[in-house]
Amino acid sequence: MNGAPVIDVRGLTKRFGGKTVVDDVSLRVPRGAIYGFLGPNGSGKTTTIRLVCGLLRPDHGEGTVLGHDVLRESALIKARIGYMTQKFSLYEDLSIRENLDFVARLYDVPDRAHRVDTALEDLGLATRGRQLAGTLSGGWKQRLALAACMIHDPDLLLLDEPTAGVDPKARRDFWDQIRRYAARGVTTLVSTHYMDEAVQCDFIAFIAYGRKLIDAPTREIPGKVGLxxxxxxxxxxxxxxxxxxxxxxxxxxxxxxxxxxxxxxxxxxxxxxxxxxxxxxxxxxxxxxxxxxxxxxxxxxxxxxxxx
Amino acid sequence: MSAQARTHFSFARVMAVFLKELVQMRRDRVTFAIMLGMPIIQLLLFGYAINTDPRHMPTVVEARDDGPLTRAFLASMRQSTYFDLVALSHREGEGDRMLEAGEATFLVVIPEKFEERLVRGERPEILFAADASDPIAAGGATGALQQIAQTAFAPDLEGPLHMRQASAAPYDIVVHRCYNPAGVTAFNIVPALLGVILTMTMVMITSIALTRELERGTMESLLATPVRPTEVMLGKTTPYLLVGAVQVGIVLAVAIFLFHIPFTGSVPALLTGVTVFVIANLMLGYLISTVARTQMQAMQMTFFIFLPSILLSGFMFPFAAMPWWAQGIGEALPLTHFLRIVRETILKGGGFAAIGDDLWPLLAILALLTAVALRRFRQTLD
CATH class of the missing domain: 3.30.70 (Alpha-Beta Plaits)
Known part of the structure; x- marks a missing residue:
């Protein structure tokens, strides 16, 4: 699928009750890109990400993610994405190693024990593998979560406000990590509140009230806004x-x-x-x-x- | 490995969920302690505390005759230890009042000229009124009454009155009660408690299997992985199958060594029945957890199932005495069939042939619960 966009969805629409949360959103994300989702709270960023990874079924819309139909082949899509939720969603009563091991098993990661060891070393947590995940600080939880959703070497990373509540130093380290993945060809869709994170993205989509208002390469954004x-x-x-x-x-x-x-x-x-x-x-x-x-x-x- | 292959059923993923649940179970020490401690505490509590053959029941006697036969009868009642004579009533209606007020559980009325009429062969009636609001309390004493009367009158019916003894009893005991429970004994209740304990713990623990993930926010991550509904279900329920096995072991050991329950039937038949019953309960709990949104709701639904299981399964009240609609509800409950299986195998010496009629309904309930639970499992967050 060289050249073909990793995410190519058109007209995604999602309603909860009578309220349209995502309204006719189309996305084209090329391979290896870091694609930023910007918008105020409640604008539909999280819902859009969930639609892309198959956690929600759209009311309207169609398209492909990683070459698979977004409506019918979510099982195939799920096997090749890493999704990091806004709230820490690993098991606080499992240790760091047990969490990584659990996720690695779910993805049938080959040579699992070695992969988990490597992930722990990359994290710098090799000696703390037995510590319960619930006792980690916010920054460490976020790094663990990223390691967990990377353990099966996904082709697409979906990060929902990954650095909310994390100190600036940890945020910078986090983004260096994302950059390294991007250099390896991993595509990233990331939602954020922070301007200093938005400037790290190759593309920016701005969403408000469920509608995509602006979608352009980051350097063209000021011209699009027309200030x-x-x-x-x-x-x-x-x-x-x-x-x-x-x-x-x-x-x-x-x-x-x-x-x-x-x-x-x-x-x-x-x-x-x-x-x-x-x-x-x-x-x-x-x-x-x-x-x-x-x-x-x-x-x-x-x-x-x-x-x- | 191709992407296609990764979406097929995977034992590795079942194993992943299974191991994770085992670790979480072990780490949640309070729940773990309850799961193992509850069977013992409940058994000791119910096994010893529930006495379905109560003695020393307060009794009021209205004796309108005062001959030696009457005195012998009353002495015999006292001696049986079933009855404590709390009052002798000489005025008509006083005994009824005491019974109504709950001051006495039994009222015995010896009619006027009882002895005289007995000698004449008129078969006078002794009225025995039992407080029916607690049928179990009345059961044992009522059953013992005939025997008490016989032993009381036998010595006096010697000699010239011997002719009166030869035929059927020369008196008639009329028992007034609106409820006559099946004879529930300690031997009966302890094996049945196995079913009650398993219903309680198995349904409750699996009812929070999914709601806990929902509440903690871990469901979102879990659903974003390729894990399939059957894999989650098997991985989440199998650890508790092991817990159930331990509970069964504890209860049977206590039943045999502490309560000396005579085990007369087929062990394989019992174990087959127990296994199917435990899995059915796990599926029932799992079904609840696909419906409930919070752990609180799951608990409430568990009790919604638990109460009818206790009341309509034949555990507490005789099944045959229930109206048809209540029996219908009872037949749909796993516990009803399990109670029959357990009584059939432990107490009545039955084997597979004897439990067949209840094993098939249990399997049908299990299949239905599994199918509905799998259909209800939400693979999306919608």
């Missing part, structure tokens, strides 16, 4: 920011060190608003290329939590 950004400096930076917030045409005021990035979709209105500050001591405004950060902040602030 104009001005860099503003002034002696009284806080005063300037306070004045700009809420002015027509100003969608975003973000402080970056000693300067403000002021962004808006309507370029003319934005310039007018920023121009009104002329005369403040030390004021200067220069156009800059809109970055990913502004684009994400804009996207995230535009859409509040989708809980109802």
């Amino acid at each position: 104009t950004t001005l860099r503003v400096v002034a002696d009284d930076l806080e005063g300037a920011a306070a004045k700009l917030r809420g002015m027509p045409g100003v969608d975003l005021v973000a402080r970056f060190g000693t300067e403000l990035h002021v962004a808006g979709v309507d370029a003319a209105k934005l310039r007018a608003a920023v121009g009104s500050l002329d005369g403040m001591p030390g004021f200067a405004a220069t156009p800059v290329e809109a970055g990913l950060e502004e684009a994400f902040i804009h996207l995230m602030t535009e859409s509040t939590d989708n809980m109802q």
Whole structure:
């Protein structure tokens, strides 16, 4: 299946009761890509991932995952994916080794004992294999969970907010790991809240209210969002920011060190608003290329939590 | 290994679930202790505490005659230890009142001119009224009454009255009760307790098999693997088959060595019956766990099954005395058939021929439960 997308689904729709949680979502994820799912709480990220791995049956939609029909061949798909749930879902009353061994058995991993040993060593937990998983800290649980869903060398990783509640150092280590897998050709679909994680992805899909709003290679995202950004400096930076917030045409005021990035979709209105500050001591405004950060902040602030 | 082959039934995966359950069972020490301790505690508690042949029951006597025969009868009643004479009533109606108020369990009425009429051959009636609200309490004493009367009157029916003894008893004991339970003895209750204990523990423990995974959030990971419903079912229930075997061993040992239950029947027949019964209960529990969403619900459903099992299976009340609809419910319960099998093999000396009528229904129940449980197993989170 070289060249063919690993995930190729069209029009996925899922309703719970009368509420449409995922609405006509299509995804094409090429092999080896890290594909980021961005969106506020309740926007349908988890449900979409569950639809892709066969944990939920879509009401509408079709397509293939790893070349298998997503509706009829979920058993074949499951054998070749690794799914890491949002909440830790290994057995807290089993030891680290027992958890890995259990998962390895479920996937009929050949040369199991050796594979489990290797996984423990990779984790740096070779001497703590007998410790109960429930006693691990959040960061270690997350690394164990990743090791567990990689134990059968899957072709596709589905990670649902894998680094929620994990400290920045552990998060960076985690992403280095994902990068190494990607280099080996493992495809990753990952949902996240964090901007610094989103920039690690090759592709970004932004979801709100169950609908996919943006889907593009990460570097094209700022252009898609269509923001104009001005860099503003002034002696009284806080005063300037306070004045700009809420002015027509100003969608975003973000402080970056000693300067403000002021962004808006309507370029003319934005310039007018920023121009009104002329005369403040030390004021200067220069156009800059809109970055990913502004684009994400804009996207995230535009859409509040989708809980109802 | 091809991807196709990996989706076929896999014993390795059954083994995976089985070993995981064994470890979790061992680590949950409280539950493990309950599973092994419960049979012993229940046996000792019920085996010794439940006395279906109670003695020293409070009795009121309304003696309207006061001859030697009457006195001999009352003395004999006292001597039997079944009856404690708490009051002698001389006024009509007082005995009835005491019976109604629960101050006495039995009322014995000796009619006027009892002796005189007995001598004349009129077969006077002794009224024996038993408080029927507790039928088991009344059972033993009521049964003993004929014998008591016979031994009481025999010495006095010598000599000139010998002619009265020769024929049928020259008196008549009229027993008033609305319920006459089958004679339940200690020998009867201990083997039956085996079935009750197995129902309780096997159904309860498997009823949380899946709901525990749901509640802890581990179900999502489990379902994302290629594991199949039959593999989960076999892997999750087999550990408890072993626990059931240990329980059976404990109960039978206690029954034989502590309660001296005479084991008269076929051991292979009994073990076959026990095995099918244990698996049926495991499947019943597993079915509950495919329905229940929380462990709390699973517990409630278990008790929903457990109560009719106790009340309608013939464990507590005679099966034959129940109305047709209650018997219908009883026939659908595994415990009903198991009780017959266990009584047939342990007490009545029966073998496979004797238990056939109940082994087949048990197998049918097992097949139905398994089929429904497998259909109900949700392979998705929908």
